[in-house]
Amino acid sequence: xxxxxxxxxxxxxxxxxxxxxxxxxxxxxxxxxxxHALDVYACSLDQVGIAEMKPAVERTGxxxxxxxxxxxxxxxxxxxxxxxxxxxxxxxxAASTSNGNAAxxxxxxxxxxxxxxxxxxxxxxVRVAGLLGPASPLPPPPGGRKxxxxxxxSVGLGGTTAWKLPGLDARSTVAxxxxxxxxxxxxxxAGGPGGPGAAGPQLYIQFVTRYLHATGxxxxxxxxxxxxxxDGAADGGALVAGFDQEAAAVAVARLATFKMxxxxxxxxxxxxxxxxxxxxxxxGEYRRDDPASFGLQPGLAFFPQFLxxxxxxxxxxxxxxxxxxxxxxxxALCRERVADAMVMIQPTLLAYSLNKDPSQPEPVLLDVASxxxxxxxxxxxxxxxxxxxxxx
Numbered sequence: 001x002x003x004x005x006x007x008x009x010x011x012x013x014x015x016x017x018x019x020x021x022x023x024x025x026x027x028x029x030x031x032x033x034x035x036h037a038l039d040v041y042a043c044s045l046d047q048v049g050i051a052e053m054k055p056a057v058e059r060t061g062x063x064x065x066x067x068x069x070x071x072x073x074x075x076x077x078x079x080x081x082x083x084x085x086x087x088x089x090x091x092x093x094a095a096s097t098s099n100g101n102a103a104x105x106x107x108x109x110x111x112x113x114x115x116x117x118x119x120x121x122x123x124x125x126v127r128v129a130g131l132l133g134p135a136s137p138l139p140p141p142p143g144g145r146k147x148x149x150x151x152x153x154s155v156g157l158g159g160t161t162a163w164k165l166p167g168l169d170a171r172s173t174v175a176x177x178x179x180x181x182x183x184x185x186x187x188x189x190a191g192g193p194g195g196p197g198a199a200g201p202q203l204y205i206q207f208v209t210r211y212l213h214a215t216g217x218x219x220x221x222x223x224x225x226x227x228x229x230x231d232g233a234a235d236g237g238a239l240v241a242g243f244d245q246e247a248a249a250v251a252v253a254r255l256a257t258f259k260m261x262x263x264x265x266x267x268x269x270x271x272x273x274x275x276x277x278x279x280x281x282x283x284g285e286y287r288r289d290d291p292a293s294f295g296l297q298p299g300l301a302f303f304p305q306f307l308x309x310x311x312x313x314x315x316x317x318x319x320x321x322x323x324x325x326x327x328x329x330x331x332a333l334c335r336e337r338v339a340d341a342m343v344m345i346q347p348t349l350l351a352y353s354l355n356k357d358p359s360q361p362e363p364v365l366l367d368v369a370s371x372x373x374x375x376x377x378x379x380x381x382x383x384x385x386x387x388x389x390x391x392x
Contacts (some may be wrong), residue, residue: 020052028059032136035115037167038062051323061134061167116165116211123203125181127151130158132254133174138162151179240299249306250341309346347381
């Protein structure tokens with residue numbers, strides 16, 4: 001008998017799913033309060049409940065490795081890298097003593113920090129809406145007064161400006177969402193204190209991260225950013241010049257998956273389409289009644305392509321995948337860096353040819369036209385790698 005499928009979850013036909021999710025969400029709060037992270041190494045030909053355990057892993061900054069059997073080479077290598085720090089420990093463990101017994105080298109440090117707290121401090125007219133990533137929200141201070149730094153609407157783990165990061169490493173990445181206040185927008189539209197045409201006032205955003213280093217020493221990292229308010233209606237070029245297409249695509253992907261898990265009857269495909277339509281109508285250049293004249297500036301040219309591939313990705317299209325597989329993919333999306341997350345959204349295709357230097361592969365389009373008999377293709381989709389060897 002099948003355990004459960006996405007169709008069962010949509011029809012509320014899995015009687016224990018909601019209760020199990022609430023149990024692991026409560027467990028995540030207890031783990032985060034104690035500063036512990038939950039790592040899951042699951043190997044099974046069927047589902048083991050990763051979809052239910054997802055809150056406990058994600059909100060504590062834990063690791064998740066999913067495979068079919070414990071003998072899977074991918075699982076073994078992942079476990080070795082997580083616990084031993086890479087191939088150095090593996091090579092040392094393969095050494096032999098004089099009597100022929102295997103000699104295990106001392107384990108290398110894991111390189112994982114713990115018990116972190118991320119606090120966001122912003123200018124008066126910039127309000128914090130929420131966070132998506134491997135973190136757990138900290139409760140607001142007692143007293144019942146609303147924090148003026150909070151946005152009216154909440155996004156993800158909202159309602160606070162500080163989050164607990166029980167486990168974090170150099171690859172842990174969070175996405176913080178902000179809301180611009182009406183006073184800031186009006187001041188920016190007016191050109192700031194200097195009047196129309198003058199440079200807008202500056203805004204500041206500060207990220208303060210306190211954590212316990214792997215060596216046991218407490219550390220604090222402070223990152224301060226500053227930008228200028230601009231009039232979006234009159235100076236759209238300044239907005240496009242500061243637009244990061246890849247970071248925006250990952251932020252939209254995280255928000256879309258969060259809405260799919262928390263909002264009933266949420267149509268992710270339609271929501272992504274409306275998001276893209278609003279951007280193109282705002283920043284696109286076109287002549288009325290002439291579809292062929294439409295174009296985007298170079299700073300926005302690839303964003304529609306990213307959203308097109310996101311619509312087809314396993315984060316949005318769950319047909320043929322189990323709830324555990326979908327949960328594992330979304331966990332990785334909300335944890336990894338922008339470059340790795342972009343590979344999940346839009347796989348990279350590299351071409352190797354005998355006539356060219358093999359150390360410098362050529363990026364090619366994700367199209368059947370890229371297949372050639374004298375070309376080797378390498379498709380990197382982060383979760384798997386596919387190699388086309390050409391015609392032998």
